[in-house]
Amino acid sequence: MNLYRSARAVAGASGDDVIDWESAADAAKAVTDPGSLELEAGEREAYARDVREARDAVRTVANVEFDVPDTVEIQNRHHWIDANIATFERVMETLEQQVPPGTFPGVARTINTGTMTVLLAFLGRNVLGQYDPLLLAETPEDDHALYFVRPNILSAADKLNVDPDRFRRWIAFHEVTHAAEFGAAPWLSDHLESRMEAGIATLTEGSFDRAAFRDLDAAMTVVEGYAELLMDHAFDDEYADLRRKLDARRQGRGPLQQLFRRLLGLGLKERQYERGKNFFETVVESADLETASVVWEGPAQLPTQDELDDPTLWLQRVDR
Template identity: 30%
Template structure:
């Protein structure tokens, strides 16, 4: 198997961070008072959200409540590149030799440009590969931009955002094995296994023929994701499925917790949820829609919906305490087919 440091070494991460930070768009215009106020309130909201999230999830009870890190867009880009470098096991140095270094610079520039685009849409993120065994990041310019766009009560919206992101922090801190599970799946996903280009091209041609022949496809085999799967080996496809299912579970669980906790601690939660969902479903300009598809944003939204339905149904049938068997180890995570049919997971695991 390819060493993960070889994978990460193909990118000059420091250059990616510099490029991404420079290309990231400035946040919305705001006064120093408003900026300081939202930063302070996001810190407070992250702490306030922890207890109700623990009470609903029955996870991480009694553990220390770490501080969140409230940052701007360039700082998020730098945090993301650091996390990606750690996740891929890369050393700080770029590729070996002048050709390798040049390739790493080019790939770094491309990575930085993508992260710059993403940086304007991230409200918050729990980074399990960050310092001190993970850190919660909250991007305050984006929070300001969205709460203005939605015309919602700022204090309520900030706490609502923190409920989602704090749930991710609780998930990973209560179950430290999740980070290694993600990392090991990524290692398989990025392993070329010494494959010949002809093998990859053959699988791609087979995929194209199937699409032209009108072969039925599911959500995981359509569009860009289908193209990715078409050029993968079978172990890589299984690794991708593991990552997709884990992402669907984590996002769905966080959405479930937001709705379970929200009414008790966020007075205007119904308005926020309605307007936020409307924003998610709003049509984008053609170019932006293409970019969002290529970067997997639409697949991410699908994860929220499918994952929440799964968690809602399982918790309704067996309760949160028994649902938490899902966090035991990799074998108790749902299979791809079980996401769509929660009773199959209940029958297999419980």
């Protein structure tokens, strides 16, 4: 790690944008060990095999036709930072379009760039795998991507004292379930984008579009919960111990790491996972897996906040 080079990159932030994205990426990589990408014999094929078998299993369980990205990327931490800074930039562009040029003085840009540096560095050291629907992408061919951060997977498996091959396979199944969701619901990307853009646009006006953010939270709760539902039915091994150990590791982190998790909204994601999982478990117990898949028929079929807490209301509304 090179703290001096990171600080120099942040201090040299320039341009007219809210954040100097190139400086943020350089600074984040300067304080993040990239990790090794020296793959062992057969390891690349093992990643590809896990993804193929996860795709086939989820297709069978969900009864939906979808595919995974043509290229599955095995990344180090620096690769992940480079891939995701483009996503952050697209999201922030909505905010920047609402702000007159020159609104952000140099000191504000430096602070924003430093904040983004901390965020990217923390996530770059902790993300294991990622299905990226590439929200707000400008070109049609940039439809989705699948990343595995190999150094983080190996590090987490070692710290959790679990078999790295089994752990990698579990991560692959989880990310492929997200690919299935976006494949089952071609409208989902547009829905998430519109809610995100509406919420950000009102923030620049000094107001807060509560409905937009509630809709976004409900949709993401469904995404996380349905993924776990498919995992329960598609994964060809027990994984309760993996989930338990991973949750215990998160809870056991120090105060600074816990603060980062709250600031980054990772606690919200865990709440979405638990709430979504409970919703779909109730739906399947009351009806079946096919009924649970009704959520992907269109935005109108997504559960409301009240229905997430009381799935019987949703079942009554969709007449199941």
